[in-house]
Amino acid sequence: MASGALQGLRLVEMGQLIAGPFCGQLMADHGAEVIKIEAPGVGDPMREWGRNKPVWWPVVARNKKSITLNLRDPRGQEIVRKLVAKSDFLLENFRAGTMEKWNLGYDQLSATNPGLIMIRVTGFGQTGPYAPRAGYGSIGEAMGGIRNLAGDPSTPPSRVGLSIGDSLAATFACLGALMALQHRNRTGQGQVVDSAIYEAVLAMMESTIPEYTEAGFTRERTGAILPKVAPSNVYSTKDGEILIAANQDSVWKRMAEAMGRPELGSDARYATHHARGENQVELDAMIDAWTRTWSSGDLLAHLETHGVPGGKIYKASDMLEDPHFKAREAIIKVKHPAFQNLWMQNVFPKLSETPGEVAWAGPELGQHNEEIYGDILGMSRPQMTSLHDEGVI
Known part of the structure; x- marks a missing residue:
């Protein structure tokens, strides 16, 4: 297990891409046992992402354990309920209502685990008229206001070159989960953490709202500068x-x-x-x-x-050569079977007494099936073999 302040806590991660899994990465970085559920034979699409080589997965799935499970099968849903009953957190970033459709809503899961903290990351949140809509990071960035401010005023709205909306929503989700954990430590009661991409972006928008309501000023794209802030x-x-x-x-x-x-x-x-x-x-x-x-x-x-x-x-080349990056070990080598030693960013923030670590890069699909299903849920090998053959795990 990775070391860190969250060691001893277990998180079950469902969903895919970045908005949810980056939250799982942050918690795994600091020692939480993160069990990622992936579709049998398919896995998270992030396994295939990267320029020429699939290098995203080793970062976003580092320190995580991978199990395969068909969430659309009632038997798979029952396995989730058993696993969540033994866990502290459940993280998901499906479209709002999907978990309820699978009988995996908070009411059902908390009935057997009242201390469960359910972390939900979506485009528009769990309530409101837009909740059922599909919501990708780019849409949340546009709706939250950052796209209108990114780029040069002579061009259409731009993007920052990263999936910043997804990552912000995941970071707020992690923050909310730790707040909920503190509440549970006091009361024993779990709760739902509802992190919406557009709201995570909105939270970064500084004084743009009161500038408009109080002064009638709408901030627009200004390129490399902030107007009236010089030099x-x-x-x-x-x-x-x-x-x-x-x-x-x-x-x-x-x-x-x-x-x-x-x-x-x-x-x-x-x-x-x-x-x-x-x-x-x-x-x-x-x-x-x-x-x-x-x-x-x-x-x-x-x-x-x-x-x-x-x-x-x-750029990346500058970071790898910079003596300050080296002194603080901001970028590290991690062992990986396909890439030998894979360079990636380290764990942040740095804690003096309980520093996190990157113990391993992203796992193979279903690498931890036997450990989780056998050691934690007590399945026999014949049971696991049967469920595998039937496409459940």
Whole structure:
């Protein structure tokens, strides 16, 4: 078993792709025993995802155990009920109403396990007129508002290049599950954690709602900047772009010193947050003209000596070579039968007394059938063989 703060807790994971399974990954990273249920002979589609090679699965399923089970078969549903009765959490990300259709709703499951915490991740939540709709991450991102703000104002709404809506909903689901666990520790009572993708995105939307209701202002796409927040932008150098964030008054004064123009720190056009915001375009142009005279490495070193935040815009290759990443073991090698040693991001956040770990990469389909069905549920080998032959497990 993986070590970590959640060791001793058992989570049964149902569903597929990212919105639910990333929640399971976070909990498995920190020591929970996560038993992933997959369709016999098929498995989670994430097993096939990746550019040229299926490398998503080893990450999103790391530290998890895989069993196969036909959830549409009443015998499979009965097995779920027995397994959940011995578990702390059930995680699912099917369309709302699917679990109830299978007689696996919270009322049925909590009848035999009152302390059960059921984690439900969907596009629109378990209630409301949109609840029955199919809801993918991209739709939640659009409805939650982030798509309208992503990209350049000269182009249609963009995406951030990641399944951010799914991952946010899964992260909020994990947060909710741990809140529910604390409640259960006090009362013994379980509950449902209802995490909707569009609401997880909405939670990240800062002041966009009151800006509209109180000031009639609708925030729109602004590319690489935040309007009226300056200087905080991407600037050119002799060998590429870097990002500089010197928008705080005290940091701007240090930036002016770094530029060899300390008088700009007290110049009325730039001395305050408001003034810099009003003169953002000319300020960015002035800084860009200066940064273009430097190589990126020399400039970043120079900014550091003046206490000005700056950095390269990293790609994977930069991360693998960066000494800070290496010192904190932010990216690690994990043993994998197909890839020998597979590089992947480590467990976050770092806990001083109970750090999590990546004990193994994503398992083979049904790799833990015998352990779970035999050791936990007490099935005999003939029983397992029969259920396998009949397509149940």
